[in-house]
Amino acid sequence: MTEPNDKSRRGFLGVAAVGAAGLGVAAIAPGFHLIEVSQAGAPGAGVSNKVRWGMLIDTTKCASDCNACVKACNTENGITETVKDPRQGSQWIRKLDLKDPKSGLTHSLPMLCQHCEHPPCVDVCPTGASMKRADGIVLVDRHTCIGCRYCMLACPYKARSFVHIPLTEQNPEVPRGQGCVESCTFCVQRVDKGQIPACVEACANAEHNAMLFGDLNDPNSEIAQRVAQVKTTQVRADLKLNVGVRYQGI
Amino acid sequence: MMIQQQTQTPDNPAFYPALAIGGLISAIGVAAAFYMEHMGHHVSGMNNQVFWGLPHVFGIFLIVAASGVLNVASIGSVFGKKAYKPRAPLSGLLAIVLLAAGLAIIMLDLGRADRVLIAATHVNLTSVFGWNMILYPVFFGLVGLYVWTLMDRSMNRYSKAAGVSAFIWRLVMTTGTGSIFGFIIARQAYQSAILAPMFIIMSFAWGLAIFLIVQETMYSRANMELHPQLRARMKNLLGVFVAAVFYFVVVYHLTNVYYAKQTEFVHFILVSGGIFPLLFWGGFVLMGTIVPLLLLYVPSFSETKGSVTAASFLVIAGGLFLLFVFIIGGQAYPLDMFPGMQVSSSFFDGKIDSYTPSLPEILLSLGGVGIAFTGTLLGVRVLRFMPQDDAAKLKSAGYLHD
Known part of the structure; x- marks a missing residue:
């Protein structure tokens, strides 16, 4: 019974995504829309290890007083609960303020799951709930996470x-659960529909364009070309995790 | 000729009150875990920076001690020290009971304790936790088998083989427990190859301390007295283990200091970190190491009745303090993602966190101790775990001199 519905749903999503892409191309005027569509995967294409989703964050464009990426993440992923002790709240993406005490130089940047090629969280997860998809996105299987916090x-x-408290009114596309561990998914529910992560879109909408999402394996993608042209940094590069999130300007 | 053993006297009036107290403490611990499970961990003192709290300190302590308490049996069966052989069954019982109690705490503290079967059926072999899903059940099985070979005369001939197997397995198991932290590359406090052997030597000390307390209590309840020379041997062994733990802890901190980037962390843990240096120096070094060593080795103390038991209690307390500093302090210190930079965020990056255990966590932790106590009480009641020494045999073997 559910299979035809699933097919029709997927078909609808596919048509909708292609339609949106068509509109984006037709509209051309806001340039980043065209780039976004070209950066994201083809809807319904399935997950392939030929793709390595990644993100490039230009810290020189990231404004310290801007929190658009964090707000967009929370809205997209239904992180709306309030916890009495803020240390017990979930933060999939957060803004870090860095200051070099010697020179006084400051940076502001978003920190999120770095979607490592060799993720320690996946290594240590006793049940295999922490996993890496073929396209490099690191996820937690909400059904097999036992909440041990080893990751x-x-x-x-x-x-x-x-997640320290019971949750209600979740986004159906982003299941979350009390007693489970969670983190940034690169908005996998959007990426699989050919869209870009909500934080990247919000950053562009705020006209900072500090975040770029795309396929690091595709030499024609903007992110691959930028990474090839400018010096980028992997945080804790000493650990040799080959992270999917690169920083420029730090 | 077998050494005759006997159970506790069946009409011991203290048995049922003790069982009731142990059962009540255990039940309160389980209820506290259920409360945390139902309400969510926001009722705990844990948070997203210090996410392993007091239950992990107690749980890991009991798991490590479970391995170490088997040492008493191993010294008898594997290394052939006859004075320890009558103690092997009790040693095996305590190993099983302590491991069960430690695992109960860890399992009950899971965010999804109801999914514990998933942990058993979905094993990720790249995970040290995943290894433990294999290490612990096999430990139960091997020690159970070992105790069987010790207590069933028809099986006695297999006790050496079972004892060697259990001995090797417990070394592997505690290597696994130490490696839970040793393989953590992200944090300054961990990621050290020395942690595996350090946990093994800690298991020796903590396990023996627990054994000595249980043995002393059982003898006292049965109106028996441990032979002074045997007590002297065992307390000397405890002293050696306590000193060895201290040595390993010193080397652990020295290796951290070797790496310049870890100096700030070591300074935090040992000097500037508030409660952590206090618990390290006052709790572990003074109370858990120096005072027990004085009690065990200074004649005016060591010849006093109760000094071994007092030293054992202090070693246990010192071990808990050490684990608290190691586990909680290691998390409270912020991750160093950008060396040399000052970091701040809404997620408390760059900030030293604090942790105060809540009542449910304390009750769950004590509940684990209650489970260990109750299990031991029931075990020694129904089976012959009481160690008895055949003085004549020991003397003829050259282990006792009047």
Whole structure:
């Protein structure tokens, strides 16, 4: 019974995404829309290891007083709950303010799951709930996470959060659960529909364009070309995790 | 000729009150875990920076001690020290009971304790936790088999083989427990090859301390007295283990200091970190190491009745303090993602966190101790775990001199 519905739903999503892409091309005027569509995967194409989704963050364009990426992430992923102790709240993406105490130089940048090629969280997860998709996106299987928090101990980026309270009114596309660990998914529900992550879109909408999303394996993608042209940094490069999120300007 | 053993006297009036107290503490611990499970971990003192709290300190302590308490049996069966052989069954019982209690705490603290079967059926072999899903059940099985070979005369001939297997397995298991932290590359406190052997030596000390307390209590309840020379041997062994733990802890901190980037962390843990240096120096070094060593080795103390038991209690307390500093302090210190930079964020990056255990966590932790206590009480009641020494045999073997 559900199969035809699934097919029709997928078909609808596919048509909708292609239609949106067509509109984007037709509209051309806001240039980043065209880039976004070309950066995202073809809807319904399935997950392939030929793709390595990644993100390039230009810290020179990231404004310290801007929180658009964080707000967009929270809205997209239904992170709306309030927790009495803020240390117990979930943060899939957060803004870091860095200051070099010697020179006084400051940076502002978003920190999120770095979607490592060799993710320590996946290595240590006892049940295999922490996993890496073929296209490099690191996820947590909400059904097999037992909430042991070992992945949080292993993550060098403090990118993971443990859900401390019961949750209601979730986004159906982004299941979350009390007692489970969660982190940035690169908005996998959007990427699989050919869209870009909500944070990247919000950054562009705020006219900062500090975040670029795309396929690091595709030499024609903007991100691959930028990474090839400018010096980028992997946070904790000493750990040799080959992260999917690169920073420029730090 | 077998050494005759006997159970506790069946009409011991203290048995049922003790069972009731142990059962009540265990039940309160389980209820506290259910409360946390139902309400969510926001009722705990844990958060997204310090996400392993007091239950992990107690749980890991009991798991490590479970391995170490088997040492008493191993010294008898594997290394042939006859004075320890009558103690092997009790040693095996305590190993099983302590591991069960430690695992109960860890499992009950899971965010989704109801999914514990998933942990058993979905094993990721790249995970040290995943290894433990294999290491612990096999440990139960091997020690159970070992105790069977010790207590069933028809099986006695297999006790050496079972004892060697259990001995090797417990070394592997505690290597696994130490490696839970040793393989963590992200944090300054961990990622050290020394942690595996350090956990093994910690298991020796903590396990023996627990054994000595249980043995002393059982003898006292049965109106028996441990032979002074045997007590002297065992307390000397405890002293050696306590000193060895201290040595490993010193080397662990020294190796951290070797790496310049870890100096700030070591300074935090040992000097500037508030509660953590206090617990390290006052709790572990003074209370858990120096005072027990004085009690064990200074004649005016060591010849006093109760000094071994007092030293054992202090070693256990010192071990808990050490684990608290190691586990909680290691998380409270912020991750160093951008060396040399000052970092701040809404997620408390760059900030030293604090942790205060909540009542449910304390009750769950004590509940684990209650489970260990109750299990031991029931075990020694129904089976012959009481160690008895055949003095004549020991003397003829050259282990006792009047």
